[in-house]
Amino acid sequence: MPWTKKTAAATCAAVTLADAALGSGMCSTPTAASCCTALVSSLGGSQIFYPNSTSYTTHMSTYWSVSAALDPWCIALPFTSSDVSAIVSTLAANNCPFGVRGGGHGSFDGSNSVADGVTVDFSSMNSTTYSEDDGLVGIGPGAHWQSVYDTLAPRGVVVTGGRAGTVGVGGFVAGGGNSFHSASHGMACDQVRNFEVVLADGSVVDANADENPDLWAAMKGGSANFGLITRFDMNAISFLDPSSPDIWGGNYLYNLSAGDAVIDALVDFTDGVQDDLNSSAIVYWAYLPALGGMILNAAVENTLGAVSPPAFDGFKNISGLTTDTTTVAPMSNVTLELGSGQPSGFRNVWLTSSFENNAEIMRYAVEQYYTLAETLEGVLSDESEFNLLCMFQPITKSIADRGVEMGGNVMGLDYYTQDSNGIMFLLTLALNGEDQEDLARPYLSAYLDDLDAKAQEMGVGWDWKYLNYADRTQDPLATYGEDAIAKMRAASEQYDPDGVFQTLRSTGFKIPQ
Numbered sequence: 001m002p003w004t005k006k007t008a009a010a011t012c013a014a015v016t017l018a019d020a021a022l023g024s025g026m027c028s029t030p031t032a033a034s035c036c037t038a039l040v041s042s043l044g045g046s047q048i049f050y051p052n053s054t055s056y057t058t059h060m061s062t063y064w065s066v067s068a069a070l071d072p073w074c075i076a077l078p079f080t081s082s083d084v085s086a087i088v089s090t091l092a093a094n095n096c097p098f099g100v101r102g103g104g105h106g107s108f109d110g111s112n113s114v115a116d117g118v119t120v121d122f123s124s125m126n127s128t129t130y131s132e133d134d135g136l137v138g139i140g141p142g143a144h145w146q147s148v149y150d151t152l153a154p155r156g157v158v159v160t161g162g163r164a165g166t167v168g169v170g171g172f173v174a175g176g177g178n179s180f181h182s183a184s185h186g187m188a189c190d191q192v193r194n195f196e197v198v199l200a201d202g203s204v205v206d207a208n209a210d211e212n213p214d215l216w217a218a219m220k221g222g223s224a225n226f227g228l229i230t231r232f233d234m235n236a237i238s239f240l241d242p243s244s245p246d247i248w249g250g251n252y253l254y255n256l257s258a259g260d261a262v263i264d265a266l267v268d269f270t271d272g273v274q275d276d277l278n279s280s281a282i283v284y285w286a287y288l289p290a291l292g293g294m295i296l297n298a299a300v301e302n303t304l305g306a307v308s309p310p311a312f313d314g315f316k317n318i319s320g321l322t323t324d325t326t327t328v329a330p331m332s333n334v335t336l337e338l339g340s341g342q343p344s345g346f347r348n349v350w351l352t353s354s355f356e357n358n359a360e361i362m363r364y365a366v367e368q369y370y371t372l373a374e375t376l377e378g379v380l381s382d383e384s385e386f387n388l389l390c391m392f393q394p395i396t397k398s399i400a401d402r403g404v405e406m407g408g409n410v411m412g413l414d415y416y417t418q419d420s421n422g423i424m425f426l427l428t429l430a431l432n433g434e435d436q437e438d439l440a441r442p443y444l445s446a447y448l449d450d451l452d453a454k455a456q457e458m459g460v461g462w463d464w465k466y467l468n469y470a471d472r473t474q475d476p477l478a479t480y481g482e483d484a485i486a487k488m489r490a491a492s493e494q495y496d497p498d499g500v501f502q503t504l505r506s507t508g509f510k511i512p513q
């Protein structure tokens with residue numbers, strides 16, 4: 001049977017006037033008053049914040065991207081899965097549009113909060129617990145990775161989480177999660193042994209290899225399309241020496257004239273990943289006018305703490321290497337420092353693409369990126385304080401293979417990496433001023449469209465767009481391939497038959513039509 005868009009909730013909205021006339025409470029027009037009052041009744045007033053409260057203001061100030069911090073009718077703050085159950089039941093029964101906020105690091109308006117509706121804010125569900133007996137780490141979706149790593153380091157273990165400690169857990173894992181451990185362990189979602197999740201009918205269920213296995217698979221990369229996640233149970237990974245939770249890593253900074261050589265080194269590194277699954281690299285150009293202009297950096301890490309392993313010889317041999325900050329340090333020190341690189345308080349636009357592991361398309365992306373930076377310099381005001389990054393990360397067959405071994409996900413990587421390793425591309429703009437963001441957006445979109453067209457023309461383009469890096473103008477789940485889409489549709493039919501998470505949920509990305 002063909003999958004059709006869920007319309008139950010929308011239909012309810014459409015008949016609201018008639019219902020109101022009939023005095024039926026079933027399908028009344030959702031308003032700030034009706035939705036927030038209903039939540040106060042079901043949850044208690046102390047966990048519902050109205051715009052006139054200081055708690056509301058405090059919570060709204062903790063969004064990473066100013067673009068995303070839309071002011072909702074009210075904020076619902078759960079502490080437990082039964083709170084979440086009460087919230088979901090109330091929102092569904094009253095036909096209330098809602099947003100979902102995990103750690104609050106989504107970039108765009110519509111990532112994680114909603115202007116016309118209720119924002120479910122997970123920030124108080126942020127605990128980390130470790131059970132040595134079953135090797136499982138239970139993490140609340142509102143946690144930030146720094147607190148996870150700080151809690152786990154003394155126990156000699158870690159999980160596949162964010163590389164910047166500031167990033168939130170909920171969106172990161174639900175949407176995939178590229179980590180220092182991806183080559184050896186797959187995406188972060190592949191290491192989730194169990195999701196505790198609240199379904200549309202308010203039931204709290206576990207999804208794992210034995211219970212609701214089809215839901216488990218669909219939730220690995222399928223984001224918020226099936227329910228509200230209340231706990232991730234992730235596999236603990238031991239450090240080589242549990243008494244010193246160290247990794248090796250840091251930055252290789254290059255003279256800009258070394259750009260071509262750095263791209264060649266990244267191509268070789270990516271194709272060599274299968275020989276050293278513990279090493280990872282990210283190459284980026286960053287235009288930071290306030291800090292004096294353009295920089296070129298390769299961020300490198302080895303999760304075993306191996307100093308300068310051979311995988312990085314290609315990067316080290318480049319004569320334009322000007323600064324080398326690599327060192328052995330506790331992983332939680334590294335993630336703390338990486339968190340300071342992309343501070344909160346700016347508006348942000350992120351756009352993503354991907355292609356085969358090919359030097360020519362990367363050179364083209366960089367060349368056009370220089371032009372884009374120059375263009376924005378002319379278009380944007382000095383007060384915008386903009387910075388512009390273009391970033392390349394290996395997406396290798398090893399990542400996809402681990403995903404399959406761990407029970408399968410819905411990210412589609414096994415399809416894309418069949419013939420070659422790939423590169424995930426990310427363009428980011430951080431700046432001040434809504435008008436400045438509006439001015440810049442068409443240039444960024446045009447850049448991306450041109451890059452995608454060039455990659456197709458060269459025969460190296462991948463349609464794949466990574467959900468956690470995608471802009472609201474992109475449709476990442478539609479690029480994950482027919483198999484993945486079919487799995488998501490089937491799980492949605494089964495676990496959310498009325499389509500609550502396709503219609504009432506206003507944030508994040510939906511299952512494509």
Ligand SMILES: Cc1cc2nc3c(=O)[nH]c(=O)nc-3n(C[C@H](O)[C@H](O)[C@H](O)COP(=O)(O)OP(=O)(O)OC[C@H]3O[C@@H](n4cnc5c(N)ncnc54)[C@H](O)[C@@H]3O)c2cc1C
Binds near residue numbers: 230509
């Ligand atoms: C500084 C920085 C560094 C980053 N580094 C990396 C990196 O190394 N690797 C990488 O892969 N990505 C990285 N990202 C991207 C990151 O994965 C996404 O921004 C992700 O959405 C962050 O998760 P969050 O919980 O903070 O997001 P939020 O904005 O809170 O949530 C985003 C979406 O996630 C879903 N979600 C959140 N909580 C729940 C829940 N409880 N139940 C169901 N769905 C939920 C919802 O759809 C929500 O709309 C980085 C982002 C930033 C800003």
Ligand SMILES: *[C@@H]1O[C@H](CO)[C@@H](O)[C@H](O)[C@H]1NC(C)=O
Binds near residue numbers: 050051052053
């Ligand atoms: C805040 O707003 C809510 C909803 O409009 C209202 O019920 C409440 O009385 C207000 N509180 C204060 C202190 O003004």
Ligand SMILES: *[C@@H]1O[C@H](CO)[C@@H](O)[C@H](O)[C@H]1NC(C)=O
Binds near residue numbers: 123124128144147
């Ligand atoms: C969890 O969140 C609370 C409230 O926001 C905060 O006070 C606390 O420090 C956080 N705990 C951790 C482990 O991050």
Ligand SMILES: *[C@@H]1O[C@H](CO)[C@@H](O)[C@H](O)[C@H]1NC(C)=O
Binds near residue numbers: 256257
């Ligand atoms: C960078 O490279 C250029 C061209 O090779 C050279 O002229 C310049 O001196 C180098 N700059 C630094 C800081 O090494």
Ligand SMILES: *[C@@H]1O[C@H](CO)[C@@H](O)[C@H](O)[C@H]1NC(C)=O
Binds near residue numbers: 184237238239278
């Ligand atoms: C290193 O990689 C191997 C696979 O080659 C994997 O088994 C091991 O768990 C990894 N170690 C760490 C600490 O990531």
Ligand SMILES: *[C@@H]1O[C@H](CO)[C@@H](O)[C@H](O)[C@H]1NC(C)=O
Binds near residue numbers: 313317
């Ligand atoms: C890097 O240089 C070393 C020493 O000169 C050499 O042995 C090695 O083959 C080079 N590696 C690469 C990848 O170029």
Ligand SMILES: *[C@@H]1O[C@H](CO)[C@@H](O)[C@H](O)[C@H]1NC(C)=O
Binds near residue numbers: 328329330333
């Ligand atoms: C790691 O951080 C701790 C706490 O800030 C500090 O004492 C220690 O020196 C750091 N270690 C390294 C190797 O940087």
